[in-house]
Amino acid sequence: MKSPRIFVPNDATAVACGADRVARKLEAGLLARGITADITRNGSRGLFWLEPLIEVETERGRVGYGPVKPSDVEDLLHAGILHGADHPLCVGVVEEIPYLKKQTRLTFARIGIIDPLSLTDYKAHGGYRGLERAITLGPAATVEEVVESGLRGRGGAGFPTGIKWRTVAATPADQRYIVCNADEGDSGTFADRLIMEADPFCLIEGMTIAGLAVGATKGYVYSRSEYPLAFVVMEKAIEKAREAGLLGDNILGSGLTFDMEMRMGAGAYVCGEETALLESLEGKRGLVRAKPPLPAHKGLFQKPTVINNLVSLATVPGILDKGGKYYRDFGMGRSRGTMPIQIAGNIKFGGLFETAFGIPLGELVYDIGGGTASGRPVKAVQAGGPLGAYLPTHQFDTPFDYEAFTAKDALIGHGGLVVFDDTADLADMAKFAMEFCAHESCGKCTPCRIGSTRGVETIDKVIAGEKREQNLALLTDLCHTMKLGSLCALGGFTPYPVLSALNHFPEDFGVAPKLPAAAE
């Protein structure tokens, strides 16, 4: 009999919920039964409420059990999970779980399916077909394929990736760089982390294609100290790619040279801003640079630099493999392709949901996410991280799309959604937004450095009921100044959570809600 194949996830979420202990229990349990089984650590499917989610290969497909506690393992083995037996923790064939089945997994097609550090697995699931095609197409046509796809920066700014590449390729230089922004600091986001931990070769391939396209031979991934596992997995993957001749000189016998390195940030949120990130990579304080010059002209060490969000780069291999047109056929309006939406916070079914642009916010929160974990009514969703707006339930018909969110004074950012129930105090959250900005401000521009601290003080006065009307007027004015006068999105976007909280939940600030116009 073939030895059964079992999968135990090892992404940070699974590990934080005890997956390593589960794996050890499983090994011990199998040993005690004299069974030889192949235990693969498989990243994660991104269905986090089920983690740790054990999967067993059967004739029906991969059958899942979760969330498994170490103390459940004996019982599961006893029930006969090696044959896909039924059990209260059984979730059936994993591919058939509606949460997964409803998704369109293009960028995240391989996560949780493969062993993250197996190049054989990666290639068996379509890996390196994109690079092979890029080599055949040549640099210029590769850039045009990305332009054609309509891919926009997945970090939040939404700038067309192909246009950025075209600019870098056209800027004369003796050295160009590819920099991957993996400084995923937004609360409610984990897409970058998941790629690094569950499909690292996808990022390596994406960066190699970018290097080929613009004529860069060196790449850096700037990640975070808060992502210790991701860093380790990436370093191992880079080493394996080098050994296999997929990084270094003469990649795939094409004459292409490209190599890359991991770098770790040190707890500064502002380094997720691209120019602060470049300063940090150069070994300096993470101070934001004034633009222009754009990084595409003068980036890392003043050389033309492609600096892209990790998800953008990880989407490129698929685009090159299947063609730009295939990718752009998903989505709506000017938001083409798919977006990994990260559903988090006070939510029943938290996880990663990759889908074409256009899905309404309410569907994500209620139908997919199952409402709050606490079972209480949803009060608001903060979309796009600490600089994103709080959306009240009456805006839940907003489609997930760059422009539709902008029209509501909100942003999709990096695709994170943090759900709050009715116990949340939005005046507190508004104050936190200002506190966070004060804590993380790089200090270069005045509106952000001083405005954030004055913002905290002013919100405190409003909450205390001290000259409430005047202080609210002052706060609104301050937000206006920060929005227009800040050098980067940290100071410039902090007004989004503050003003949205104030506009939609004035009662939390001790202000009577505005009566609807029709009541006059």
Add this chain to the structure above:
Amino acid sequence: MAVYEDWSTERAAQVISENRHLEGATMPILHALQETFGFVPDPAVPMIAESLNLSRAEVYGVLTFYHDFRREAPGRHVVKLCAAEACQSVGGKALAQYAEEKLGVDMGSTSPDGRVTLEPIYCLGLCACAPSALVDGQLVGRLDRDAIDEIADCFANGKSFGDA
């Protein structure tokens, strides 16, 4: 529980020379020193400056800009509690208060006996199994009062928490 080496100029010089060839070597060097000694002792600053041909002020500026770098030794145990929005949405603030009481230390400080350092951290990316924490380098999700009790008990009995 991390065990660090005692400060030694020779060891620091070795760590610096192992990393100085990198482009933009300041951050990798600071990380490596902190990994070795648990913090970046003041005498390291002029050594880095000389090695990288920078001014001491420049190195000091980098060292003090980033929240992660320490200029003093941390406690024997380090607990970082996520304080970002997703963790707040599921009661992170109340849990942080409970941790302060249980561990006998204020957020952002080290207990007088040097046993434990408690700090906020802004997002471990475990937002779908919040609240979360990093306890002596180990990720912990679905954190609750019971888990904090267990952590406090381990520390009080001189044991490591969880898998470590």
